[in-house]
Amino acid sequence: MQTLTSVNQTQNITNQAVISVRNLNHYFGQGSLKKQALFDINLDIYPGEVVLMTGPSGSGKTTLLTLICGLRSPQEGSLKLLNQELFGANQEQLIQARRKIGYIFQAHNLLKSLTALQNVQMSLQLHSNISPTERYERATQMLEAVGLEERIHYYPTGLSGGQKQRVAIARALVSHPRVVLADEPTAALDSKSGRDVVNLMQKLAKEQGCTILMVTHDNRILDIADRIIYMEDGVLVSNDTGKSKSNH
Amino acid sequence: MKKVPKTREIPLAWLQLSREKSRLLVAMAGIAFADMLMFIQLGFQTALYDSNTRLHQKINADLVLISPQGRNIVNLTTFPRRRLYQALSFDGVASADPLYADFVDWKNPQTQIKTSLLLLGFKPDKSAFLIPEVEQNLEKLKMPDVLLFDKGSQGKYDETLASLEQGKTVSTEIQERKINVKGLFLSGASFAADGNVITSDLNFHRILTRRHPSQVSAGLIKLKPGVDPQQMAEALKLSLPNDVRVLTKAEFIQFETKYWSENTSIGFIFTLGTAIGFVVGVVIVYQILSSDVADHLAEYATLKAMGYRNSYLLIVVFQEALILALLGFLPGSAIAFGLYALTRNATNLPLFMTLSRAITVLILTMIMCTISGAIATKKLRSADPADIF
Numbered sequence: 341m342q343t344l345t346s347v348n349q350t351q352n353i354t355n356q357a358v359i360s361v362r363n364l365n366h367y368f369g370q371g372s373l374k375k376q377a378l379f380d381i382n383l384d385i386y387p388g389e390v391v392l393m394t395g396p397s398g399s400g401k402t403t404l405l406t407l408i409c410g411l412r413s414p415q416e417g418s419l420k421l422l423n424q425e426l427f428g429a430n431q432e433q434l435i436q437a438r439r440k441i442g443y444i445f446q447a448h449n450l451l452k453s454l455t456a457l458q459n460v461q462m463s464l465q466l467h468s469n470i471s472p473t474e475r476y477e478r479a480t481q482m483l484e485a486v487g488l489e490e491r492i493h494y495y496p497t498g499l500s501g502g503q504k505q506r507v508a509i510a511r512a513l514v515s516h517p518r519v520v521l522a523d524e525p526t527a528a529l530d531s532k533s534g535r536d537v538v539n540l541m542q543k544l545a546k547e548q549g550c551t552i553l554m555v556t557h558d559n560r561i562l563d564i565a566d567r568i569i570y571m572e573d574g575v576l577v578s579n580d581t582g583k584s585k586s587n588h
Numbered sequence: 589m590k591k592v593p594k595t596r597e598i599p600l601a602w603l604q605l606s607r608e609k610s611r612l613l614v615a616m617a618g619i620a621f622a623d624m625l626m627f628i629q630l631g632f633q634t635a636l637y638d639s640n641t642r643l644h645q646k647i648n649a650d651l652v653l654i655s656p657q658g659r660n661i662v663n664l665t666t667f668p669r670r671r672l673y674q675a676l677s678f679d680g681v682a683s684a685d686p687l688y689a690d691f692v693d694w695k696n697p698q699t700q701i702k703t704s705l706l707l708l709g710f711k712p713d714k715s716a717f718l719i720p721e722v723e724q725n726l727e728k729l730k731m732p733d734v735l736l737f738d739k740g741s742q743g744k745y746d747e748t749l750a751s752l753e754q755g756k757t758v759s760t761e762i763q764e765r766k767i768n769v770k771g772l773f774l775s776g777a778s779f780a781a782d783g784n785v786i787t788s789d790l791n792f793h794r795i796l797t798r799r800h801p802s803q804v805s806a807g808l809i810k811l812k813p814g815v816d817p818q819q820m821a822e823a824l825k826l827s828l829p830n831d832v833r834v835l836t837k838a839e840f841i842q843f844e845t846k847y848w849s850e851n852t853s854i855g856f857i858f859t860l861g862t863a864i865g866f867v868v869g870v871v872i873v874y875q876i877l878s879s880d881v882a883d884h885l886a887e888y889a890t891l892k893a894m895g896y897r898n899s900y901l902l903i904v905v906f907q908e909a910l911i912l913a914l915l916g917f918l919p920g921s922a923i924a925f926g927l928y929a930l931t932r933n934a935t936n937l938p939l940f941m942t943l944s945r946a947i948t949v950l951i952l953t954m955i956m957c958t959i960s961g962a963i964a965t966k967k968l969r970s971a972d973p974a975d976i977f
Contacts, residue, residue, distance in 0.1 A: 411893055411974040439895030449890040451600070453607040458598050465597060466895050472597045495607075 357420075358519055358551045359385040359408055364417035366403055366574075377403045378574045381417070387518070390542060390552045390564055395571035401555050402523065404571070408553065409521045410437040422518060439466050442512030442550070444505070444522040444541070450496045456483060456507045457492040463511045482514040483507070486540055502533030509537065513544050520545060522554040526561060538564055601907035604884065612915070615876045619916020619953060620923060622869025626862050626949050627924030627941075633858035635939040637845045640778040642938070643708075644841045646717045650817045651824070652840040653684075653807030656833050660847040662691050662706055662780040666803035671832045675807065675824055680815035686804035687716050688792045691781065697748045697760040697769070705741065706781035707762070709792025716808055721773035722786055729788040733767045733795075740776035740936055741783020762795050776936055779848060807832075866956055873912060873960035881905060881967045888968060902965050909961030913954045920953075921946055 366378040378400050385391055393401045406412045407419060407426070413434070414427040424437050442463075450459045460479040464470050470478070483492045486506040496504055505525060512520055522541065526534030538561045545552045554565075562568060570578040605612050638645075643661065653671060658664040672684040688709040693702050710716040712729040721736070728734050737758075739749055748758050749772065758769045762785075775784050793801055811820055817836045824834045835843060849855045881888070888901050921941075928939045 406974045409893070435895050435897060438893060443890075443893055445890065445893075447886070449886055451884075451887045451890075453600070453604040454598065458603075461598060462600075462891070463894060475597065 356386065357384040358387050358389075358422060359383070359553070360418075360420040361404075361408070362418040364404075364407065364414060364419055366400075366407065366412075366415055376574060378407075381576050383569070383576060385551060385553060387551055388546075388549055390545065390566045391554070391569060392562060392565040392567070393553065393555045393569045393571060394557065394562075395577075398573075399571040400574040401569075401571045403574075405521060405523060405553070405555050409441050409443065409519075410434045439515075440517055440519065442515070442517035442520040444508050444512045444520065444525045446524040446527050450504055450507055450511075452496055455493045455495055456488060456499065456510075459496075459507055460511045460514050463515050467515055478514055479510075482510040485544065486510045500533075501528050502530075502537065505529060505533070505537050506540065509541055509544070513541075513548065513550075516548050516550070518550050520550055520552045522552065522556075524556055524558075525554065526556065526558045531560060534558065534560065599907075601904045602911060604880070604904075605908055605911055608880075611876060611880065612912075615873065615912045616916045616919060618872030618876065619869060619912060619957070620920035622865050622872060622956065623917055623920025623949055623953055624923050624927070625865030625868060626952060627921065627945070628927060629858045629861035629865060630945055630948065631924070631928055631939050631941070632937075633854060634942075634945070635937045636779075636854055637848060638938045639776055640780065640848050641841045641844045642775045642778070643717060643784065644837075644844050646719050646775070647808065647837060647840065648714070648716055648718050648810070649808035649837060649840075650811045650815075651809040651821055652835045652837065653809065653824075653828075653832050654805075654835065654840075654843075655831065658805075658833070658843075660780055660844055661689060664689055664805040666799075666805055667807075667832045669802045669804050671828055672804065672807045672809075674828060675809055678820070678823065678827075680811050680820050680823075681809055682812045683714075683808075683810045685711055685714065685716070685808045686789065686801075687806040687808055688789055688799065688801075689805040690792075690796055690799060692762050692785075692796065694762045694785065695760050696743055696745070697758050698746070699744050703743060703782050705738075705783045705785050707792060707795065708784060708786050709789045710786075710808075712788040717775075717786070719773050719775065721771065725771040725773075728770045729786070729791070731770075733765070733791055734770050734787065735767055735791070736771040736773050736786040737769045738775045738777075738784040738786075739772045740774050742777035743782055765795050767791075767795065776938075779852070862952075866952060869953065869956040870960050873909065873957050874963050876912070877905060877909060877960050877964035878967060880908065881964050885967070889972060892972075898968065901968050905965050905968065906958065906961045909957035909964075910954060913950075913957040917950050917953050921949070 361381050361383040364378055364381040365376065367374050367376050369375050381404060393405065395401050407414055408421060410421060410426055413429070417427065419426045421437050422440055424433060426434065426437065429437070451462065454462065457479050460482055461475050464475040464478060480492060483489060486509055488503060488506055488510070491499060491503065499507065520541070525541070526537055529537060541552060542564050569576060653667070653675065655665040655667040669686055672686060675681050675684040690707055691704050692707040694705045695702050708716070712726045715723040715726060725736055729736070737752065751758050752769060752772050759766060760769070761767065773786065777783055789801065793799055811817060821834045821836055828834065891901065925941050928941055931937060931939045
C-alpha cells in the first residue's frame, strides 16, 4: 500500500486507476425541466483504496455511483471503469462492466425465493468458467467467511437485518470482483451490526485486493476510509488525492 | 467474451412460483377454469356432431350410395334400385343392399302425442346397422307391421320402455296405420329426428305407400375381403351415372357432419365459446404474471445491476408461464373429464374425452400463457437497475 502510494504521488498515471472520471456532467429531465445533477466531476480511484462518498441528500452521490458502476450511461465527459470507457458504451459493454463489480445495496435486495446460498450462487452463475460444483463450494465458503455457515439454507425472511446484509456482502464478493460498490450498507443496522458489516467488508476486500467505494451518511464508520469524498449540490467539494486519512 | 451459461443451475422461475403458494394456487385455478371452458366448448361441439352420426357410424357397409340431391339422413331423396344391381356386377362387391329411410309421424304410445321419427327399412336377412339389439331381432322384423324402437329417442317413453323391456308388445300408429313395437335398440335422438324406428323393407312400404321399392334412399355395399374401399369407390364413380354418389363409410359420416356444421351455427357458437375461454385464460394469467413481475421488480433490477441480461429475465417469466400452463392443465382436464361423465349421464350426448382434444387444449393453454407472459414482460423493461439506489 505504501509503495502504491508513493508511485501514485509521483506520477499521475490514470490508466492504473480502477475508476477514472473526467469532466463528467449529468442531467435529468427534458427541455424546460432539464436539471443538472452533476457538475464537472473529476475523480480517480486507485486499486485497493477504501473510498467513502458522503454529503447531504440530493448531493448527487448516488447518481455518481450509478454512473460509475454502469447502471446509467454517461451523458457528457469520460468515465473509465477498469479501463473500459463507459461513455458511448453499448448495452453489452455495460453488462460486461457490471459483472466485474460487486454491489451491496441499502435494501439488501436479496431474492426472496432463494436461500442465502442460492442468492450467493446467483452472482457466480454469471461467470461461465465456474462449474456448478465449484459454485456451490465457493458460495458456501463465502458464507462461512461472513459467519453465516449455520444459515446457508435459510430464506431471507428467516434472517435478521445484519445477517441479510452479510449475505449481500458474500454475494458481492464471492466472484472476487476488483471493485466493490456499496450504497449505505449500514443504514438499516444498529451500531454493532453496522460496525461488524463494515469491518467484514474491509477485511475481505483487503484479502482479495479489491477497491471499495462506499456511499454513506454514517459517521460511525468514517474511520475505515483511506479517502473521503464529499459532495454537495452535484459538485465534488473535497477529494483528497493523498493517502492520508482525513476526518470530515 | 465471457458467455452466460446456457443451462441455469438455479431454477428461478420454479422457485419463485413455488415459494408463493397462494399465488400459485390462484393461477392454477384460473387456468383450470379456462381449460375447463375450452374443453366443454370443444367437447359439446364434437358431441353434437357425433350425436347426429350415430347411425352412420354403425352402418353395415364399406361403401354407401346416395342420391346427389341428398342433404342429410332424413332428407336423402332417392335413386333407382337398378344402381345396386349395377354395383353388384363388379367383381370386388360382395353385396349391394337397399336402405329405405324417411320421416314419419308416429303417435307416442304413452302420451298419444304425434312426433316425427326416422323410419328405416331394410331386408331383414341382414342387419343394415351393426347394433347388437337390431342384429338379434331380425326375425321379428319379418312379421308384418313390426318395428324396433330406439330407446334413445327424445320424449316421454318410460312406461313404453318398461313394457318393452318386459317383453310385451306395444301398439301405436304411424300415419294412421297400426303397428306393433316388439323390440328395443339404442341409437339416439339427433337434430334431424327425435328418434328412430327400424323395420323390414316390406313393412316400410306398407306404412309409407307413397314410397316405392324401386326407389331406394341409400345403397349399402359390402366388399369382398382384401378389396380397397377407395379404389372400389373410384371404379364405381366412373361407371355409375351421375344420379348416384359413391361414399366410403367415413365419407358418409362426414357428409352428415358437414350438413350440420354448414346449416346450423354450431361451428360458430362453439368456436366463439372456445375463444372466450381462451381470452379468459389470457386475462387471468396476465393478471397473475404481471403482479408477480411487479412484486419481483426490485429483485429483477438487482439482477440487472449484477449483470444479468434482459433476456434472462424474459426467459424466467416465460418459464413461469409454461410451468403455470402445465400445472393448471392437469386439474382443468380432470374437472372436464368429470363434467363430461356428468353430462353423458344427464343427456345421452356422446361427450367423451379424446387424446387429440386434450392435446389441442394443452397447446392452446401453452399459447395462452405465452401470450400473457409476453404482455407481462412489458413491465420488465421498467426494471431500471439505477432506480434501486
